[in-house]
Amino acid sequence: MMAARPRGGDATRCPACRAPILRQLVGERAALNVTADLTPLTPDQQTALREPNRLIWCLRTNRFGNRRLTWLDPWHPPDCPHGGIHVADHRCPPADPTTLF
Numbered sequence: 001m002m003a004a005r006p007r008g009g010d011a012t013r014c015p016a017c018r019a020p021i022l023r024q025l026v027g028e029r030a031a032l033n034v035t036a037d038l039t040p041l042t043p044d045q046q047t048a049l050r051e052p053n054r055l056i057w058c059l060r061t062n063r064f065g066n067r068r069l070t071w072l073d074p075w076h077p078p079d080c081p082h083g084g085i086h087v088a089d090h091r092c093p094p095a096d097p098t099t100l101f
Helices: 042-047
Strands: 011-012 018-024 031-038 057-060 067-071 085-088
Touching: 018 067, 031 057, 042 067, 042 085
Parallel strands: none
Antiparallel strands: 011 018, 018 031, 057 067, 057 085
């Protein structure tokens, strides 16, 4: 018998930039290994950050406190019917050249 994959995510900090992130395996069959920022986004921020290779996610929390990411398609209504917050795939900010050495 195969053990069930955990549904929750691992909230931690990015090892490179120390931003708060959530790591989670999303999907049932062809799962994605997702690292998402934990900063909630407004609808305007979602539009600005969305790119072909950067997804926006709906972060839902159930009554037990478990968090789960689901993909937010471009037609998702701005007033989220799921009660979740919207977050983006994590990308470290560009390095400040004055702090490299």
